[in-house]
Amino acid sequence: MSRQQNLFEDAAELKWQRADREDQLFAAIVFNRPMETVYHYLVPPALREMIRPGQRVQAPFGRGDRPTIGFCVGCEQGPPEAIAKRKNVKELISILDREPIADAKMLGLTKWIAEYYLCSWGQVLHAVIPAAVKKSAGTRQVKLVEIDPEVLPNLEDLNLPAKQRAVIDVLLDAGEPLPVGEITQSAGCGTSPINTLLKKNILTAIRETRMNYEPPEKLVAREADLILADQQQAALDAITHAIDHGKTTKTPEIEEVADPRKIDHYKGDQTFLLHGVTGSGKTEVYIRAIRHAVDFGRQAIVLVPEISLTPQTIRRFRRRFDSVAVLHSHLTDSERHWQWQQIASGNVQVVVGARSAIFAPTPRLGLIVIDEEHETTFKQETVPRYHAREVARKRAAMEGIPLVLGTATPMLESWWLAKQKSYQLISMPKRIEELPMPPVVTVDTMNDPLIKRGHNIGRALKNAIDQTLKNDGQIILFFNLRGFSPVLWCRSCGEKLSCPHCDTSLTWHKDRKLCVCHTCDYTIPMPGQCPACKKQGLRHFGAGTQRLEEEVRSKFPGVTVLRMDSDSMRKPGSHDEALERFRHGEVSILLGTQMIAKGLDFPNVTLVGVVDADTALHQIDFRASERTFQLISQVAGRTGRSSRGGRVLVQTMQPDAEAIRFAAEHDFIGFANRELGHRLERKMPPQAALLRIILRAKDEPLLDTAGLEMVEELQKHAETLPDKYRILGPAPAPLARHKDYYRYQILITSTSHTAICALIEKCRKQFDKLTMIEYALDVDPLQMR
Numbered sequence: 001m002s003r004q005q006n007l008f009e010d011a012a013e014l015k016w017q018r019a020d021r022e023d024q025l026f027a028a029i030v031f032n033r034p035m036e037t038v039y040h041y042l043v044p045p046a047l048r049e050m051i052r053p054g055q056r057v058q059a060p061f062g063r064g065d066r067p068t069i070g071f072c073v074g075c076e077q078g079p080p081e082a083i084a085k086r087k088n089v090k091e092l093i094s095i096l097d098r099e100p101i102a103d104a105k106m107l108g109l110t111k112w113i114a115e116y117y118l119c120s121w122g123q124v125l126h127a128v129i130p131a132a133v134k135k136s137a138g139t140r141q142v143k144l145v146e147i148d149p150e151v152l153p154n155l156e157d158l159n160l161p162a163k164q165r166a167v168i169d170v171l172l173d174a175g176e177p178l179p180v181g182e183i184t185q186s187a188g189c190g191t192s193p194i195n196t197l198l199k200k201n202i203l204t205a206i207r208e209t210r211m212n213y214e215p216p217e218k219l220v221a222r223e224a225d226l227i228l229a230d231q232q233q234a235a236l237d238a239i240t241h242a243i244d245h246g247k248t249t250k251t252p253e254i255e256e257v258a259d260p261r262k263i264d265h266y267k268g269d270q271t272f273l274l275h276g277v278t279g280s281g282k283t284e285v286y287i288r289a290i291r292h293a294v295d296f297g298r299q300a301i302v303l304v305p306e307i308s309l310t311p312q313t314i315r316r317f318r319r320r321f322d323s324v325a326v327l328h329s330h331l332t333d334s335e336r337h338w339q340w341q342q343i344a345s346g347n348v349q350v351v352v353g354a355r356s357a358i359f360a361p362t363p364r365l366g367l368i369v370i371d372e373e374h375e376t377t378f379k380q381e382t383v384p385r386y387h388a389r390e391v392a393r394k395r396a397a398m399e400g401i402p403l404v405l406g407t408a409t410p411m412l413e414s415w416w417l418a419k420q421k422s423y424q425l426i427s428m429p430k431r432i433e434e435l436p437m438p439p440v441v442t443v444d445t446m447n448d449p450l451i452k453r454g455h456n457i458g459r460a461l462k463n464a465i466d467q468t469l470k471n472d473g474q475i476i477l478f479f480n481l482r483g484f485s486p487v488l489w490c491r492s493c494g495e496k497l498s499c500p501h502c503d504t505s506l507t508w509h510k511d512r513k514l515c516v517c518h519t520c521d522y523t524i525p526m527p528g529q530c531p532a533c534k535k536q537g538l539r540h541f542g543a544g545t546q547r548l549e550e551e552v553r554s555k556f557p558g559v560t561v562l563r564m565d566s567d568s569m570r571k572p573g574s575h576d577e578a579l580e581r582f583r584h585g586e587v588s589i590l591l592g593t594q595m596i597a598k599g600l601d602f603p604n605v606t607l608v609g610v611v612d613a614d615t616a617l618h619q620i621d622f623r624a625s626e627r628t629f630q631l632i633s634q635v636a637g638r639t640g641r642s643s644r645g646g647r648v649l650v651q652t653m654q655p656d657a658e659a660i661r662f663a664a665e666h667d668f669i670g671f672a673n674r675e676l677g678h679r680l681e682r683k684m685p686p687q688a689a690l691l692r693i694i695l696r697a698k699d700e701p702l703l704d705t706a707g708l709e710m711v712e713e714l715q716k717h718a719e720t721l722p723d724k725y726r727i728l729g730p731a732p733a734p735l736a737r738h739k740d741y742y743r744y745q746i747l748i749t750s751t752s753h754t755a756i757c758a759l760i761e762k763c764r765k766q767f768d769k770l771t772m773i774e775y776a777l778d779v780d781p782l783q784m785r
């Protein structure tokens with residue numbers, strides 16, 4: 001063969017192949033791997049009619065082309081750009097879901113999350129669709145039999161034996177396909193007549209997926225609407241106006257969300273910041289706004305910080321709506337799958353859940369509410385590290401619906417956006433029935449004789465408790481440290497007992513007789529001798545809730561005390577039970593961690609004691625002051641909620657700290673203005689965008705080198721970009737060692753999220769070459785440890 005002829009033949013074949021490929025179907029697939037790439041596969045003819053975006057598929061992937069599960073995110077006729085030149089395109093192996101488990105909206109939303117939070121689309125999809133849904137938990141395949149529709153008109157012409165005739169009659173009576181077992185029972189026969197009819201093609205068999213789970217019937221006493229106070233009515237009017245406005249404008253098509261930077265252009269005119277003081281009646285506003293949306297045949301999602309801590313709120317929703325789905329962490333797989341299906345089919349009016357409920361597959365969403373929007377639990381601390389509020393903003397914008405963020409202590413991020421008019425601010429400055437805010441007194445513990453002697457309850461607080469008990473009032477004592485004492489040390493050598501895997505000291509848990517690491521849960525019994533010098537006599541130092549409980553019991557003998565922290569509330573339902581006992585007055589003193597600071601609404605609580613306001617202040621975190629302000633304001637808000645009144649005592653060594661001073665005055669705006677000033681000075685959020693890179697490795701020198709390389713790379717590219725950047729680190733993270741890994745951090749601030757993305761895009765390839773270490777990108781980080 002001459003060379004020329006050879007060339008000619010190649011060209012001809014290529015042309016012919018190309019024409020063929022124009023007809024072929026290609027699927028875009030993303031995998032649960034930390035890679036941004038979307039891969040394209042050829043859809044074999046057998047799967048052509050079945051494949052749809054949102055289904056999971058199996059495709060050859062990675063070394064050795066191992067069958068790997070991925071999500072189909074799109075289908076295209078003819079080869080897509082990315083692979084147009086490639087000769088051999090791999091084929092899909094199989095499709096795993098009959099129906100898509102992510103709809104177009106979910107695909108759009110997850111794509112946006114991947115882009116905004118700098119992670120992979122495949123990872124996001126994998127994370128946000130519950131495992132119970134992926135494995136169709138609680139379903140079974142049933143075989144049903146029906147009369148072949150073609151035979152139906154000629155049934156009378158068939159001369160069938162009696163048993164077969166009986167089978168036909170049963171099916172005719174039912175008028176719908178039936179399971180074999182049901183037919184044999186009704187017709188009083190065995191399976192053989194059915195099999196014969198199937199063979200004769202008079203009957204046909206079909207398969208159907210059925211749910212095993214049947215929810216127990218729950219009867220809930222209904223409750224009438226309250227008459228709204230003026231400020232509640234005004235808040236409601238603002239929100240319903242937005243809903244009505246959204247109703248007339250067509251729900252927008254799910255736009256391409258290719259550009260995550262769109263977040264910077266949010267009009268935000270439909271995001272409301274409902275700033276209402278504690279006890280101002282925010283929940284009633286949510287309920288009435290949701291009712292408005294439900295009346296238009298729409299659904300609502302309500303996010304709460306932690307489901308187990310909000311039994312009161314959930315009950316209120318259940319009493320006011322026909323169908324409320326509560327998504328909590330104790331659902332079995334079957335229940336979760338059932339709930340998901342119910343929500344997807346539009347049978348649920350209100351979905352209440354923690355952060356992941358923002359992904360509930362409501363078909364016609366009308367409103368999203370986030371209660372206590374300042375809470376840190378709305379941020380996920382593993383990949384994808386999303387904040388439910390940002391996802392809610394995006395979802396609300398995509399669906400053209402309002403978002404309501406409610407709190408007494410807005411996060412500065414939200415307050416800033418309200419000041420910028422990106423959010424519409426609604427204020428409810430008064431408590432229900434114009435009840436006054438409780439007076440807050442700060443007690444300087446430096447001068448307290450009891451505290452000096454090692455007590456946790458100082459003289460003023462003790463007197464206040466005595467008096468409250470005398471008046472039959474109830475008391476909440478807030479102390480944000482669990483365990484008996486946070487430090488164990490050796491009297492002889494002064495060494496502290498530390499976790500061998502982390503950079504933390506072990507906390508003594510007297511109830512379980514164990515020393516526990518609060519970051520990795522490592523536990524040991526109390527050692528008989530000091531591990532360092534081998535002498536006897538370890539001492540514990542400082543106090544946690546368990547020690548406080550002992551002190552309260554000994555100071556107030558005969559008084560019922562209840563401790564609420566994550567140790568005493570392990571069992572599902574124990575919060576609810578504890579709070580009910582408190583509500584019914586069986587308990588006089590409720591003490592605990594931040595668990596008791598949220599949302600509780602008990603009219604008889606006339607004293608709140610903050611045992612140590614300083615614990616949160618000492619965290620290495622630029623939000624330490626903000627957190628302290630929030631905690632004190634929230635816990636103070638638990639009292640004075642009825643005409644019985646109430647007061648608050650705050651024990652602190654820093655009565656002049658801004659967070660404490662402003663919280664004592666119930667002055668959020670004063671605090672926010674002051675704190676915004678500090679943030680501006682320090683070029684920290686909310687006026688700057690922040691990215692935290694966390695690096696970890698088991699070898700510290702290696703980590704140090706990798707950190708320096710990363711910073712060098714960042715600096716090199718930062719100089720070439722138009723925006724200004726500040727790059728801090730590498731430095732050991734506040735939690736410098738965790739589970740045997742050393743941890744370093746790099747902080748990057750700039751004017752916008754867009755600017756930060758641009759910089760990371762430039763460095764990403766180089767970062768990924770650092771294979772000896774692991775790194776994580778945390779966009780808008782909340783946890784700084």
Ligand SMILES: Nc1ncnc2c1ncn2[C@@H]1O[C@H](COP(=O)(O)OP(=O)(O)OP(=O)(O)O)[C@@H](O)[C@H]1O
Nearest residue numbers: 226227228229278279280281282283284432599637
């Ligand atoms: N219009 C009303 N008339 C009478 N009582 C009301 C009204 N609205 C709310 N309440 C009652 O006032 C109390 C406080 O309301 P709610 O718990 O909604 O306050 P909140 O603003 O969410 O407070 P917090 O931020 O402290 O959780 C509840 O007992 C509620 O039933």
Ligand SMILES: [Zn+2]
Nearest residue numbers: 499502517520
């Ligand atoms: Zn540990």
